[in-house]
Amino acid sequence: xxxxxTPEREKEVDELLTHYPNTRAxxxxxxxxxxxxxxxxxxxxxxxVAARLSLSTAIVKGVVTFYTMFFQExxxxxxxxxxxxxxxxxxxxxxxxEHLEEKLGCHAGxxxxxxKFTILKAECLAACGQAPMVxxxxxxxxNLTLEKLDAIIEGYRSGEPPAPADYQLAATTRTxxxxxxxxxxxxxxxxxxxxx
Amino acid sequence: xADFKPLLSSRYDLEDSHTLAVAxxxxxxxxxxxxxxxxxxxxxxxxxxxxxxxxxxxxxxPAGVKWGFLNPxxxxxxxxxxxxxxxxxGTFKDRTIMNxxxxxxxxxxxxxxxxxxxxxAYIYVRGELSHSIAYLDQALEEARAKGYVGDRPFGKPFPxxxxxxxxxxxxxxxxxxxxxxxxxxxxxxxxxxPPFPAIKGAFDQPTIVNNVExxxxxxxxxxxxxxxxxxLSRLAPRDGGQRLYGISGHVKxxxxxEAPVGITMRELIYEYGGGMLHDDRPLKGVxxxxxxxxxxxxxxxxxAKDEEHPLHAWHGQSEIDVPMGVDTYRAMGTMLGxxxxxxxxxxxxxxxxxxxxxxxxxxxxxxxxxPCREGGAWLVDVLTEICAGRGKVEDVHRIVDISNNMMGxxxxxxxxxxxxxxxxxxxxxxxxxxxxxxxxxxLDVRHDASTLELVRPGGRAA
Ligand SMILES: Cc1cc2nc3c(=O)[nH]c(=O)nc-3n(C[C@H](O)[C@H](O)[C@H](O)COP(=O)(O)O)c2cc1C
Ligand code: SF4
Ligand code: FES
Numbered sequence: 001x002x003x004x005x006t007p008e009r010e011k012e013v014d015e016l017l018t019h020y021p022n023t024r025a026x027x028x029x030x031x032x033x034x035x036x037x038x039x040x041x042x043x044x045x046x047x048x049v050a051a052r053l054s055l056s057t058a059i060v061k062g063v064v065t066f067y068t069m070f071f072q073e074x075x076x077x078x079x080x081x082x083x084x085x086x087x088x089x090x091x092x093x094x095x096x097x098e099h100l101e102e103k104l105g106c107h108a109g110x111x112x113x114x115x116k117f118t119i120l121k122a123e124c125l126a127a128c129g130q131a132p133m134v135x136x137x138x139x140x141x142x143n144l145t146l147e148k149l150d151a152i153i154e155g156y157r158s159g160e161p162p163a164p165a166d167y168q169l170a171a172t173t174r175t176x177x178x179x180x181x182x183x184x185x186x187x188x189x190x191x192x193x194x195x196x
Numbered sequence: 197x198a199d200f201k202p203l204l205s206s207r208y209d210l211e212d213s214h215t216l217a218v219a220x221x222x223x224x225x226x227x228x229x230x231x232x233x234x235x236x237x238x239x240x241x242x243x244x245x246x247x248x249x250x251x252x253x254x255x256x257x258p259a260g261v262k263w264g265f266l267n268p269x270x271x272x273x274x275x276x277x278x279x280x281x282x283x284x285x286g287t288f289k290d291r292t293i294m295n296x297x298x299x300x301x302x303x304x305x306x307x308x309x310x311x312x313x314x315x316x317a318y319i320y321v322r323g324e325l326s327h328s329i330a331y332l333d334q335a336l337e338e339a340r341a342k343g344y345v346g347d348r349p350f351g352k353p354f355p356x357x358x359x360x361x362x363x364x365x366x367x368x369x370x371x372x373x374x375x376x377x378x379x380x381x382x383x384x385x386x387x388x389x390p391p392f393p394a395i396k397g398a399f400d401q402p403t404i405v406n407n408v409e410x411x412x413x414x415x416x417x418x419x420x421x422x423x424x425x426x427x428l429s430r431l432a433p434r435d436g437g438q439r440l441y442g443i444s445g446h447v448k449x450x451x452x453x454e455a456p457v458g459i460t461m462r463e464l465i466y467e468y469g470g471g472m473l474h475d476d477r478p479l480k481g482v483x484x485x486x487x488x489x490x491x492x493x494x495x496x497x498x499x500a501k502d503e504e505h506p507l508h509a510w511h512g513q514s515e516i517d518v519p520m521g522v523d524t525y526r527a528m529g530t531m532l533g534x535x536x537x538x539x540x541x542x543x544x545x546x547x548x549x550x551x552x553x554x555x556x557x558x559x560x561x562x563x564x565x566x567p568c569r570e571g572g573a574w575l576v577d578v579l580t581e582i583c584a585g586r587g588k589v590e591d592v593h594r595i596v597d598i599s600n601n602m603m604g605x606x607x608x609x610x611x612x613x614x615x616x617x618x619x620x621x622x623x624x625x626x627x628x629x630x631x632x633x634x635x636x637x638x639l640d641v642r643h644d645a646s647t648l649e650l651v652r653p654g655g656r657a658a
Contacts, residue, residue, distance in 0.1 A: 019318075019359040021273075021399050027381030028364055032323075066383040066562075069323045069365035081324075085285045086487060086552050087444040087538050123367060123556050124285035124487075125324050128444035128536070129451045138326045164327070 003044040009033050013052065023053045027063055031070060040071035076111040076118035078156055081135040084121050087128035092144075096132045097121070099146050103153060116157065130165065139164035200428065203416045203438055204409065205454040208296040214331050216338035219299040225344055227415040228306040232352045235418070240311035244414065246422030248429075248436035250457075252289075253279050253370075253407030254486065254533045255609075256435075256522030263312055265394035268402045275403040276309055276317035277379065277393075278411055281363060281370035283322055284486035285556055287534040289440040290408035292452045294321065294328040297412075298335035302358065304414035306349055309356045312404055316357050319408075320375050323364040332360050367560040371608045372405040374562065385562045386608035409440055430458030431521040441520075442536030443469040446477070446544075452536075458524075461492060461516035465539055477541035481624070482516065484525065485533025487553050488613030490620025491546075492516055492530060530620065546625040547632040550595075550618060551579040557614040565606040571598050572614050582629070585636025592629045595622055 005013065012033055016026045030053065034045045041064050050057040064070045071079075082097045097108060100119055104112040111118040127133045130142030134149070141152055142165040155161040207213045207222050216224070231240060245260030268274050278301070282290040293301055305317050321329050336358055339345040347355045361379055363369045369378045373387035376398050397403025417425045417437070426436030435457050441464055444450045448470030455468065461482060465471065472479055481491045492515040500507040506527040510518045518524050525532040540549065558572040578594055581587050599615035599622075606612070622629055 019361075022380075024381040025379060025399075028378065029362060032362060032364065062383055063381065066385075067323070067364035067366050084552075085556055086483075086549065087286055089552055090445045090538070090540065090544065122324075123559055124283060124287075126282045126288045126291050126322070128286050128288045128538070129442060130288075131444060131450070135324060140327065 003034070003038065003042065003048045005033065005037060005048075009037055024055060024059075027053060027055065027060065028067070031060075031064065035070060040074050077116050078137055079118045079120060081120050081122035081125065082108065083123070083125045083127070083131070083133055083135075085124035085128075087124070088131040088133060091131040093132040095146070096134065096144055096149060099149060100134075100153075103150070117153075127165070133165075136161070136164075141165060200438065200456055202454045204293065204300070204412055204440055205296070205452075207300070208292065213296055214298055214335060216299060216335065216342065219297065224299045225303050225339075227419045228303045228344065229350045231307045231418050232310055232350050232354070237311045237313060240307060240418060243417055243422035244311070247413075247417045247425045248433055249410060249413055249417060250435050250522045251407055252409035252413075252439060252534070254284065254488070254531075256532060259406060259410050262394065262406070263404060265392065266312055266402050266404065267395070268313065273316065273399075273401045274312055274314040275398040275401055276305060276312065276314040277372075277376065277398055277403055277405045278305065278317065278319040278408055279370060279372065279375060279405055280319050280321040280325070280328070280408045281367075281375060282325070282408070283367040283370050284488060284534050284536075285553065286444060286483060286538040287442060287486045287536040288444070289442045289452050289534065289536055291325060291328055292440065293408050293412050294325070295331050298332045299339070300412045300415060301332075301408055302335055302339050302345065304411040305358055306344065306356055307414050307418055308404070308406070308411055309358075310354060314404070315355050317359075318379060318398070319358070319360045320369070320379055321360060321362055322369070323362050326362065329360050329362055336360070366562075367556075368562045368608075368610060371610060374608070375405065376403065383562075385564050386610070388607055413437060413439075428456050429521075430456050430519055431524070432457075434523060435521040439535055441468065442534070443539060444536070445482075445539035446473040446541040447471065447539050448473055458519040458521050460519055461537065462514070464520070464537060465516070469539065472539070472541055474541060477543055479516075479539065480542045480544055481540050481546065483538040483540075483617070484520070484530055485535050485537065487538070487556065488531070488617055489525075489533040490530040490616050491624055492528075493624045496624065498528070531616075545632070545637050546621050546628050547579065547582060547637055550621045550629075551576065551583055553617060554579055554614070557610075561610065561614075565611060567602045567605045568611040568614065571602040571611070574598050575614070575618060582632050583637050587633035587636065589630055589633050591633050592622060592626070595629070 013030055016029050020026055030049055035041055038045055046057050046060045050060045084093050101107055104117050106112050108119045108121045125135055127140055127142050132144045133142040152162055210218050212218045241263055249259040250256040251259055280290055309317055345356055345358050349356050363378055366384045368374045369384040371386045374384040378384040393403040393405050426432045428438050429436045438454055438456050440452050440454055442452050443464055453468040479494050481493050483491050494514050494516045496515050497512055498507050498510045500511045522532050554575040558576045561568045561572050563569045575598055578591050582591055599618045602611045602615040
C-alpha cells in the first residue's frame, strides 16, 4: 500500500526544509514525522521519503538501519524502553525488566499478545539520577518501584497514562544540597577499613 | 560546603522556569542584548578565553581556544552546533538545562553566534529526549516572537537563526563529527580528523561544536567578565568557573548539583550526594565522569612524592580527595569527562560492572574500525565466559590485550572510551577479576535482596 503524509504533516516537512542548506539534512526529522504517523518505517515509507527528498532508497535505508529508534518492523501500540545501563542497573533495573516481562507476558524485544506493548532494552537514557527508569513512547517515568510501574501500565491499558516525570526536575535536581546536615560526616577511616 | 551563588541552575527552582516570561524576569537575555549592542565579537572571544572555560562535553578543551581555530575563507558560512546528545552512561546534566532553563542556552547561543560570526545554529538533541526538544522549540518560538532570534536580534542587523535537530538513538552521534554527519542526514559515523570541524564541519563549512553546558555558561562569563568568572573555580586560572555535577548510583540523594570547579569527589558523594545509600555499605569505587572515564578506588592513595608532580599537593591522600578538574584528573590517569559520577558500594562486583559497560560499547560502536567493532564484542564474550564460571586466569590477560589493541587504533575516541575504563577496572580490581575467572560470579551487577527492596512497595526509590 502506498504511503503518504497527511496534509498537516506535509506542511511540517515544507517548514523543515527551510532549516537547512540542502534537502538531505532533513532526512532524519522527516523519518521521524513519518514514523509518528505510520508507527514504523516500512519499505513504502522509505520509498516515499526517498522520492520526497530526491535521494536513493539505499541512502534512506542506510540511515534508517543505523538508528535504533527507527522501527524496521511493526511494534506494539506503546513501546517501553527499559534502561539497563549501569546507573539504572545499580538501582534495580533488572527487577523492573523482569517484572514487565512477567506482567506483559513477553520478553524484551517482543510485543505482548494483545499488541499493546513492545518491551525493548535501552542504553542509558540520560536520567541516571532518577534510576531506575523507563521510557514509554515519548515519556520518561523515573524513580520507579514495581508498584509505580504497575500503576503506569494500568494507566496505559485504560487509555489514561499517568503524568510522566516532572520535566522541571525540581524534586531530584537541586541547585544546592540542603545546608550541611547535622548528621555526622562519614568517617573516612571507617570507609577504608571496611574496604580492605 | 562551599559558599557560592548558583549561576547555571539559578532559575531551576522558579515555577515555569522554562518560559520566557519567567526567565526574562529573572534576568535572561539582558547579557545578550548588551553583548550585541555594545560589544565587539573579539571582545567577547577575549572574555571567554580569559574565563578558561573548559568544554563540558567530556574532553575539557578550552572553548576560547577552539573558537580561535576558526578562519573562515571568503564565501564560507560559519555554523554553531550545540551538542545535546548527552548519551554517555551516567550523564544527565545537559537535560536539566534544556528542560529547566532553555532560555539560558539560547541566550548563550545568540552571544556565541555574534562572537564567532555564525548566522545559523543547530541544537542537536538525542532522539529519546523528545521532551527536551519540545521545551527548546517552545522557548525558540517565544524568543523569535520577541525578536531575540531572527533577522534582527535585538534590532541588530545580524541575522541569527536557531533550530533544533533530533537524533534517533545512537550514542556515537555525541562524537562531534558523527554528530555533523547525523545533522546532514547521514549515518552517524565519525569522520577522520583533520580536517577539524572549525575548518570543515557542517555542510563542509567552518563549524564550532560545543556542549550545551559550555554554551549555557557564556552569558555569565560575559556578564561577570572572564577573569571574575574564572576565579569562581578552586582550580583557577587553568580550569575556570562553576559547573554542573551529576551523581547517581548508590548515594542517598542522586541528582544534579552546581558547584565551583575543583570540589573533591569526597565532597560530591558525602555532602552533595548525601552519602552512601546504605550506611553499612562503604564506597567501593566511583566512575568519575561518565562510563568512559577510568574508575577511582577510594583506598588507593596518590603517589606523587616528586615536588614537580602535578599531584604533589595530594601525595598520600585518597584518590577521591583530589580536586575534580580536567588537568588534575588527567594526571591521576583518569578523566573528568562529563563530571557525572556513578557511585558503587561494597556489594558491587567489578567484573559485572565491566560486563554491563562493555555490553553498552558493543551495542554502540558504529562499526567502521575493526579494533573497536570486534574488540568491544570480544570483551563482552570474554567477560561473559568469566562471569558464567567458564573463565581461566589467562582471560584476564586477554582482556588487557584486547583493550591495548584498541587504544590509538581507531578513527574516533570511542575506541579509547571503551578500552580505558576496561583497563582501569582490571588494573584497580585485578584480584576480583582473577577470583571471578576461577570461580565465576552471578550474571548481573547487583541483584540481591537489597536491590529488590529499592523497587518493592515502600522501597527507597518511592
Ligand atoms: C564517543 C563520544 C561520545 C561523545 N558524546 C558526547 C555527548 O553526548 N555530548 C557532548 O557534549 N559531547 C560528547 N562528546 C564530545 C564531543 O565530541 C565534543 O568534544 C564536544 O561536544 C565538544 O564540546 P565542548 O568542547 O563544549 O565540550 C563525545 C565524544 C566521543 C568521542
Ligand atoms: S572507534 Fe568505534 S565508534 Fe569510533 S569510528 Fe571507529 S568503529 Fe566507529
Ligand atoms: S543508566 Fe539509566 S538513565 Fe542513565
